[in-house]
Amino acid sequence: MSRKVFKWVSDLIKTKPDQTTTRAWSMIGSSVIELYHCGHRQNDKLIFTAQDKFQLRSKLKSEFGIDPFFTTQLPDDRLDIARHHDNEKLARLPPSHGHILINSPNGILQLNKQQIQLQSEHILSAGLMCLSSGINQIDHESIVVVENLPIMQLCSAFTLPPLCQNALWIYRGDYKSGAKMNACYDLLKRFGNDKNIIVFSDMDPKGLEIALTIPHANYWLGPETAAWTDCLKSRHASHSGFDIQTSAMKYLMKISDTACLSKPINDLILQLRTEHSSYRQEHMYVHNIALSLFPIT
Incomplete structure (x- = not known):
């Protein structure tokens, strides 16, 4: 049993429950026939009679305590699954x-x-x-x-x-x-x-992209303006870290062109582009870099 199988059966039994249904052959459909011994294969088709559908509904109700006719999918949470089944890992969400x-x-x-x-x-x-x-x-x-x-x-x-x-x-x-x-x-x-x-965040394209996309973000916290050049030119700065963030840099340049950002953030974007360098939070800490707040817009 899997979440996909449960949904497949739910969709099947709700389709004209008092009539025979023919489905194209599929791995999921075949596993339903094998697992629950309801339905049969005919050439490249899977056949489910009204009685097959009734039995499938009854077997899933017995297994889960959930009626697949009224419930299309299993619960998302592991604790909710545990109330119905011995395999809590059928839940969609991780613990x-x-x-x-x-x-x-x-x-x-x-x-x-x-x-x-x-x-x-x-x-x-x-x-x-x-x-x-x-x-x-x-x-x-x-x-x-x-x-x-x-x-x-x-x-x-x-x-x-x-x-x-x-x-x-x-x-x-x-x-x-x-x-x-x-x-x-x-x-x-x-x-x-x-x-x-x-x-x-880090003082690099990805870090600023994060700052600009966080819900309701007002400020970026980072090195004081006077320290930007020293940080980005220091031997602790990472050029390879910058090089793998080209998509983030493109995003920043596009946003910068709309003129909706504050002057300090615009200035930092331009300096990052010029220096092709990244300065991480961990380096800010170990080198005791003074921090300031910069309005984003």
């Missing part, structure tokens, strides 16, 4: 689909009318992994979206502009750590309209 990673430089999360202590003097922590859907109120004035995971544990170690010091920091997410990008973006869409949304 971590709604998880986000959050932190705050002052070690206190202000969420759901609570103040939650995070930082420990004894254990370095990247923050708290939690469900985005479990947050129904954010009392932080600002939210900082972080591009790179290692930076999350260092949020209290940077010298930050005042707007970032007591902010909620959230990891943008990826496909490996368990913190999901979709969950991060969902949180920003729900709460970002009346918050200062700050994007802390």
Whole structure:
């Protein structure tokens, strides 16, 4: 059984349930006949009588406790699948689909009318992994979206502009750590309209593209203007990192031409194009680069 098989059977039994249905041969249809012993093959066709459909409906109801006549697809969530079936992995969503990673430089999360202590003097922590859907109120004035995971544990170690010091920091997410990008973006869409949304990313085309596409983003957090040239020309800057970001650079140039960006962001785009260089968040930290906020528009 798979999600595709369930949907295939659901579509079949709802098609003229009191009549015989002929379908073109397919791997899914053949697996239904083999698995449930309903229907038969005739040349390159699969034949399902009204009785076959009735039996298929009964067998799936018995297996899942779900009537495929009224439910086209199995639940998305593993816990919901577990209520009906022994194989929770039939769920569409991975176990971590709604998880986000959050932190705050002052070690206190202000969420759901609570103040939650995070930082420990004894254990370095990247923050708290939690469900985005479990947050129904954010009392932080600002939210900082972080591009790179290692930076999350260092949020209290940077010298930050005042707007970032007591902010909620959230990891943008990826496909490996368990913190999901979709969950991060969902949180920003729900709460970002009346918050200062700050994007802390690499100083490179991809980092700026992220800043320009984050929901409700107001500011980019990065090296002070006076440090741009030194950073991009330093031996720690990456030219190969820039070279693999041509599509992001094209996006930035297109957006820049619309004149909707602030002067500092436009200036940085042009300098990135000139220097063909990338300067990462990790280097900002280890080389103690002073950070500033730049309005995006």
